[in-house]
Amino acid sequence: MTYYDSHVHSENSKDGVPSVDAICARAVSMGLSGVAITDHADVDMGQAELEVLKKLEDDVSAAREKYGGRLEISMGVELGEGNHVPALAEKITSRDSLDFVIGSMHRQREREDYYYLDYERENLDDLMRGYYRELREVVRGGCFDVVGHINYQVRYMSAATRARFDVSLYYDALREILEDVARAGKGIEINTSGLWRGVGFTIPTLEVVKMFRDAGGEIVTTGSDAHRTEHIGLRLGGALECLRAAGFRRYAFFKGREPFFHDV
Numbered sequence: 001m002t003y004y005d006s007h008v009h010s011e012n013s014k015d016g017v018p019s020v021d022a023i024c025a026r027a028v029s030m031g032l033s034g035v036a037i038t039d040h041a042d043v044d045m046g047q048a049e050l051e052v053l054k055k056l057e058d059d060v061s062a063a064r065e066k067y068g069g070r071l072e073i074s075m076g077v078e079l080g081e082g083n084h085v086p087a088l089a090e091k092i093t094s095r096d097s098l099d100f101v102i103g104s105m106h107r108q109r110e111r112e113d114y115y116y117l118d119y120e121r122e123n124l125d126d127l128m129r130g131y132y133r134e135l136r137e138v139v140r141g142g143c144f145d146v147v148g149h150i151n152y153q154v155r156y157m158s159a160a161t162r163a164r165f166d167v168s169l170y171y172d173a174l175r176e177i178l179e180d181v182a183r184a185g186k187g188i189e190i191n192t193s194g195l196w197r198g199v200g201f202t203i204p205t206l207e208v209v210k211m212f213r214d215a216g217g218e219i220v221t222t223g224s225d226a227h228r229t230e231h232i233g234l235r236l237g238g239a240l241e242c243l244r245a246a247g248f249r250r251y252a253f254f255k256g257r258e259p260f261f262h263d264v
C-alpha cells in the first residue's frame, strides 16, 4: 500500500512547526511515498503571502536534492478565502513553481476563523448557509485543484452541538457545489485531522465523499493537515478506507498541477 500525505504545513505557515527538511525526514521514516507541503496563503493577509511561497520554493528544492528517489515532494499551497480577493488568489496560484493548490474556506467575510467561534452562541443555520455560500464562490473562482476539508466548521463543534444539529439539512446546497467541482474536473480532499484529533470522522465524512462520487467526481487527495511533526501521515489508512467505502478505486497525488493516481 502506498500512502501520500497531500496536506502538511511547515514552519513557513503561521502556525506550522516543522521545517520542510524535518517533514521529509519524518515522511521517509514512516514509509510514505510522497508529501505535499501546503503552507497557508490567506488572501485576506495581502501580498505578503507571496513571500511565504518564495521561502517554500527554496526549501522544497533543497529537500528534493536531499530526498530525491526516496520521496516525492510536491510544492503546494493552501489558499485561504480565495473568493475574498480574486485577483490576489489568481496571482498566488498562477506561480509556475506550484504543483498543487488546496482551496479552503476558514472564515466568512467580516468574521473570525471558524476555529474561534463559540458554537453554543452562534446561529448555526446562518453559519452553515454562510459557509456554503462562500464555498460556492471559492469553487466558482477556480483557483484550486482540490477543495480543502469540506465542513471544516463541524470539526470545531462539540459532540453535544453536533447532536442537536442536522448537517444533512444543508446537503442540497453542498450537492450543487460538489457537482460544480466535478464538472470543472477538480477534486476534494479527505482530511484525516478529524480522526487523529478524536472528532471521530474524516473531514468531510464518508457521506459527503459518496455524494462527490455520485456527482461524477473522480479526483480525491488524502492529507493529515499536520502542523507538527508527530501528526504527519497520521490516519491516512482511515482516508483510504473512506475512499473504498465510497466506491473509489484510486486516489490522487498532484505534481505540476496534474493528478497522478494510486490504488486505494
Ligand SMILES: [Zn+2]
Binding pocket: 078, 104, 106, 148, 149
Ligand atoms: Zn485549512
